[in-house]
Amino acid sequence: xxxxxxxxxxxxVLIKPSPDIExxxxxxxxxxxxxxxxxxxxxxxxLNALEAAVQIKEKLGGEITAISMAPPKAxxxxxxxxxxxxxxxxxxxxxxxxxxxxLATSYTLASAIKKLGKFxxxxxxxxxxxxxxxxxxxxxxxxxGIPHVAYxxxxxxxxxxxxxxxxxxxxPYLVELRLPGLITVTKDVNKPRLPTLRDKLRxxxxxxxxxxxxxxxxxxxxxxxxxxxxxxxxxxxFVLTEKxxxxxxxxxxxxxxxxxxxxxxxxxxx
Amino acid sequence: xxxxxxxxxxxxxxxxxIHPISFELLGKAREIADKKKCEVYSVLFGYKMREKAKELIxxxxxxxxxxxxxxLKEFDVINYKQNVVNLIREEKPEIVLIGATxxxxxxxxxxxAALKTGLTADCIDLQLDEDGELIQVRPAFTGNLIAHIKTSxxxxxxxxxxxxxxARERDLTRKGDIxxxxxxxxxxxxVRVVRKEPVEVVNISDAEIxxxxxxxxxxxxxxxxxxxxxxxxxxxxxxxxxxxxxxxxSKDHQxxxxxxxxxxxxxxxxxxxxxPQHLAGMRDSEIIVAINIDPSAPIFNVADYGIVxxxxxxxxxxxxxxxxxxxxxxx
Numbered sequence: 033x034x035x036x037x038x039x040x041x042x043x044x045v046l047i048k049p050s051p052d053i054e055x056x057x058x059x060x061x062x063x064x065x066x067x068x069x070x071x072x073x074x075x076x077x078x079l080n081a082l083e084a085a086v087q088i089k090e091k092l093g094g095e096i097t098a099i100s101m102a103p104p105k106a107x108x109x110x111x112x113x114x115x116x117x118x119x120x121x122x123x124x125x126x127x128x129x130x131x132x133x134x135l136a137t138s139y140t141l142a143s144a145i146k147k148l149g150k151f152x153x154x155x156x157x158x159x160x161x162x163x164x165x166x167x168x169x170x171x172x173x174x175x176x177g178i179p180h181v182a183y184x185x186x187x188x189x190x191x192x193x194x195x196x197x198x199x200x201x202x203x204p205y206l207v208e209l210r211l212p213g214l215i216t217v218t219k220d221v222n223k224p225r226l227p228t229l230r231d232k233l234r235x236x237x238x239x240x241x242x243x244x245x246x247x248x249x250x251x252x253x254x255x256x257x258x259x260x261x262x263x264x265x266x267x268x269x270f271v272l273t274e275k276x277x278x279x280x281x282x283x284x285x286x287x288x289x290x291x292x293x294x295x296x297x298x299x300x301x302x
Numbered sequence: 303x304x305x306x307x308x309x310x311x312x313x314x315x316x317x318x319x320i321h322p323i324s325f326e327l328l329g330k331a332r333e334i335a336d337k338k339k340c341e342v343y344s345v346l347f348g349y350k351m352r353e354k355a356k357e358l359i360x361x362x363x364x365x366x367x368x369x370x371x372x373x374l375k376e377f378d379v380i381n382y383k384q385n386v387v388n389l390i391r392e393e394k395p396e397i398v399l400i401g402a403t404x405x406x407x408x409x410x411x412x413x414x415a416a417l418k419t420g421l422t423a424d425c426i427d428l429q430l431d432e433d434g435e436l437i438q439v440r441p442a443f444t445g446n447l448i449a450h451i452k453t454s455x456x457x458x459x460x461x462x463x464x465x466x467x468x469a470r471e472r473d474l475t476r477k478g479d480i481x482x483x484x485x486x487x488x489x490x491x492x493v494r495v496v497r498k499e500p501v502e503v504v505n506i507s508d509a510e511i512x513x514x515x516x517x518x519x520x521x522x523x524x525x526x527x528x529x530x531x532x533x534x535x536x537x538x539x540x541x542x543x544x545x546x547x548x549x550x551x552s553k554d555h556q557x558x559x560x561x562x563x564x565x566x567x568x569x570x571x572x573x574x575x576x577x578p579q580h581l582a583g584m585r586d587s588e589i590i591v592a593i594n595i596d597p598s599a600p601i602f603n604v605a606d607y608g609i610v611x612x613x614x615x616x617x618x619x620x621x622x623x624x625x626x627x628x629x630x631x632x633x
Contacts, residue, residue, distance in 0.1 A: 053444045053578055065443060135420060161444050165423035167411040174415035179492030182408035201404040204499035210492035219560050220553055263420030263455035272448050278606040287609045288619045294607055298589055300568045
């Protein structure tokens with residue numbers, strides 16, 4: 033007898049709205065990022081996470097929920113997630129979520145997933161271009177008490193019960209993950225498709241759900257959200273001034289000879 | 303909070319060998335501990351690792367907590383996490399240092415979340431403020447911003463980038479204790495290593511000399527001249543992201559924010575313009591040399607030495623001169 037489960041396969045993709053790193057400007061005097069200088073977009077690593085979810089859904093069916101914790105102006109980012117294949121998008125937005133470090137952020141996202149109720153596989157990008165921590169994914173897994181595999185560079189096999197993936201831990205390992213579980217994916221896992229015009233039109237009409245602290249109060253300890261739930265504090269920040277380099281440019285016929293001379297002097301050539 | 307004392311260094315082990323990051327962390331931990339007048343502990347997982355555990359003492363640990371068990375031979379994120387969490391609850395170290403390797407960055411967040419403590423990622427420096435509290439220095443925004451971070455919970459947890467601290471001299475006269483701990487094993491953790499993939503990978507982050515190519519290369523075959531140059535210099539070939547995307551070279555050669563972060567003695571960038579994502583991966587190299595046809599390429603802003611010109615003329619010339627030099631012919 034073949035038993036066909038009528039239960040949907042639930043995929044969750046965590047998305048960080050982040051500024052375009054090629055465009056964003058830095059205020060060197062105050063040591064801060066001028067957040068108005070570049071609009072928010074899907075963190076590039078999360079595009080691969082979303083594409084991975086879409087490919088898995090193509091095989092197993094199911095539903096993809098995209099979740100972000102961000103200010104209200106991040107709404108277009110979630111609309112973009114819908115255009116790229118998410119069925120449902122939830123924006124966690126509330127002043128009381130603000131100022132969160134990775135511990136509070138991961139706790140908030142994990143609480144939203146709990147509130148969602150059903151999840152089989154959670155997919156995150158390897159890291160973000162602004163925070164650079166790569167911590168939120170594994171922290172979410174710990175809060176939910178599920179296994180995780182980080183740095184997934186290839187998805188070999190998927191079923192409703194388990195995943196076979198290649199995890200790039202300096203050397204690649206083939207790893208089996210039992211579901212429910214979480215993976216963080218690298219940029220090698222796939223090539224994200226571009227949304228079509230039809231996708232974009234559909235996304236324009238889609239509803240972006242907005243959840244606040246009050247929506248999570250029954251599943252979480254609200255003191256662990258935002259600034260008050262964040263044990264790490266930036267006490268000082270400054271724009272990186274490049275290490276003073278010599279900046280010597282060699283020109284003309286003997287440029288190569290001059291380069292060899294300095295490499296000898298620097299002790300590189302012996 | 304004052305009940306938390308000492309510094310715990312997580313020692314990373316692969317195939318029975320201790321990763322050099324562990325010795326670097328012990329060196330820094332020793333320096334901080336001597337200022338704070340506290341002890342340095344280390345924790346090591348593996349199977350039949352008692353001999354190797356002594357190395358941690360030679361490199362600066364006062365006490366090594368050893369978890370020796372056949373199931374701990376390979377990285378097992380859940381069992382490693384559970385035993386480190388148990389150890390931290392018992393020993394209450396003030397500071398926990400973990401290497402910011404893929405393994406460390408997969409493990410540390412789970413430990414921090416389980417302990418509900420703060421974790422700072424990928425630090426490039428650690429300092430003490432006037433109150434003896436740890437200042438964690440780390441890059442953010444793809445390396446464009448540097449932040450100083452303090453943690454209000456205990457332990458203060460930090461992952462530290464490879465090759466930013468120097469290990470101490472191995473001192474065979476150093477004495478310390480090796481404490482074998484009882485291992486708590488969860489049998490079915492939900493993650494299982496099936497096998498190591500049978501591929502040769504270049505460990506570019508260990509290389510002292512890197513010759514890197516970028517968009518300035520016109521075709522796959524042209525990587526050969528970079529290989530020849532790298533061989534002559536005793537180095538390895540690196541690449542910027544576009545070459546990896548093209549499938550010309552494997553990911554283990556990639557230098558940049560989404561690839562490897564390197565700090566060799568010499569970084570020779572050939573036909574690389576220097577995007578923010580590339581600079582984030584190599585700006586801490588000791589000496590940077592750039593060869594690029596475009597004098598306004600951002601790579602020249604971080605270069606010690608540069609040649610503006612066509613790499614297809616300059617590199618063959620450089621190769622010839624280096625060969626002559628090897629043969630003892632005066633240029």
